[in-house]
Amino acid sequence: MTVPTLLDKPAARGYRMPAEWEPHAATWLGWPHRESDWPGRLEPIPWVYAEIVRALTRHEVVNLLVPDAKRADFAADVLSRANADMGRVKLWELPTDRSWLRDSGPIFVTNAAGERIALDWRFNAWAKYPDWQRDDLVPAFAAQKLNVPSLQPTHNGHRVVLEGGSIDVNGAGLLLTTEECLLSKTQERNPPFSRADYEQVFADYLGVKKVLWLNRGIVGDDTHGHIDDLARFVGARTVVTVVETNTADENYAILQENRERLESVTDLSGTKLEVVPLPMPRPLIFDGTRLPTSYANFYIANGVVIVPTFNDPADRVALGTLADLFPGREVVGISCVDLVWGLGTLHCMTQQEPL
Template sequence: MPDTPFRMPAEWEPHAATWLAWPHRRSDWPGRFSPIPWVYTEIVRAVSRHEPVNLVVPGPKTQARAAKLLATVGVDLGRVRFFVLPTDRGWVRDSGPIFVVDDAGNRVALDWHFNAWAKYPDWTRDDKLPAFAAAQLGLPTRQPTHRGWRVVLEGGSIDVNGRGLMLTTEECLLSKQQERNPPFDRSDYEAVFAAELGVRKVLWLNRGIAGDDTHGHVDDLARFVTPTTVVTVVEENEADDNYAPLRENLDRLRGFTDADGGKLEVVELPMPALRVYDGMRIPASYANFYIANGVVIVPTFNDPADRRALGVLSELFSGREVVGISCVDLVWGLGTLHCMTQQEPAGSGAS
């Protein structure tokens, strides 16, 4: 049983808002930054038609520029709330708070430690975002600790069904490479997830997709779309580096059961063709979609598989719009739509 009355809701449960951070770090998209703000305008436009957007900007000048661009593409600025906070980067899925709720609708913002994926030295500004967001919303916050260690956790490394079941990867959390929490083993993580997120069972996949700068985030790999249904990316080209590990993960998923012992339905998503920038593989994946109120935004790559991926997700989310967002430029930053968004679940507290 979970060790807390709080739980992390599934992404498809009602949201109070979506959190984003306006792009400002040019080096995240070397030589290709100029179109990135326009991609963000499309994301805000798609999401804000269905729920408010809380947009973090590094200063008033950036706020003014962002507001002008958003208005240019027809965004209702009454649906966008700006928050001024200097940040290192804009990947809010990983640096932002993870919100939990109890049965009465009370919400808490969890302030996990963020250390830039145990890879980059500049993270101290991003690490302040959860406490800042909680203060702006008037919500209590908690810094998860385990065995005296403040826990490092990125939102892209986990996915939940809202009913006690979680997906993650061994590559991200248990590998010695980009090691987030050196004292922890599998049982430590499972204890943390039970205590903080209401998780009763963790489904451990093996490796993430090739080229993933985070070293194995699950949100490029496999996602819950209902309490008992998981979509997972599968590579059809046997010569591709993704072929064997993605097949292994598919096999694991087919053998897993949910927190109550029931069988999971596993649905396959295609992978786009290989993309390379300056000799480096880019982690393009259709699994990096984001579920908002009334809409699912899906990364597309001007690839023949775009149509297939949108078709699969349209069938799974028949009650929501499924909107493709071109991420041909965005993905050069080594992340797309899910990486840059963080849902704020609805609850009884202020928003």
């Protein structure tokens, strides 16, 4: 379904991007199938996904993309054996390049009447990899299956590239992002977009009234600065941000600056945000590569928050902090020591579908 022309700027018609903690109709996931995403370590990854689906299906539907019928059968077998609620799993066959649906999937906006639009941003594999054409079809596919209008955001005649992991919203007019991801000439998504161009796009399509810009992402981040490894809204005016206490660590200065920025910004009423620190795990190195481990890559579903863990002493601190912030939800740790070898964890692989 194609959205009518009069809705080309959804925010002008009362649409906004809801916060992640607002009610979901479902979570979208893509079944892991690409060996090169987890070189030499793909074998355990389906079982990590099974743990994630098991946790999510206690609370909501999971829409799972599978490349073909053979892998649909394999996925169903793994999920059943892991005791996921298969009555809440919908399998959709669609070939994809990768399985990071946070970035390739649709971003939904809603209005007060409960109507939804699936925003079909262009996806170009983080302006880094040549194979993205199949992933770019995911939003239109999801919109068709859900029978909701689909809209390709444009600005100055340019179809906008945007990944869900590069932004985070509070659902009430604020958006977090980073200069490194959106304004750097490295892995440049939308040349020659400026800060003002992005702010206009966010206002027009997501209902954003104020953009909070942090600087750089964590070391090892393949996306060049995604916000969902740095800082996340957990309430209308509360943000968690990862903090490194080891002054010798490469992330120390980066995260200190971002925390200082957050502590100086205000919401729409001019009130400073509440900034809650999350620890960082100790560096996780595999085959000489530092992996992008971060507790900020959690995912908020209807009755549960799933949190990446790394067999690290800081795991329990992160879980405890998030449990205090989400008293009405289960807070469940998912071991991501294998998953993060793919350079992403829980938030990177999930995309919420709001009610």
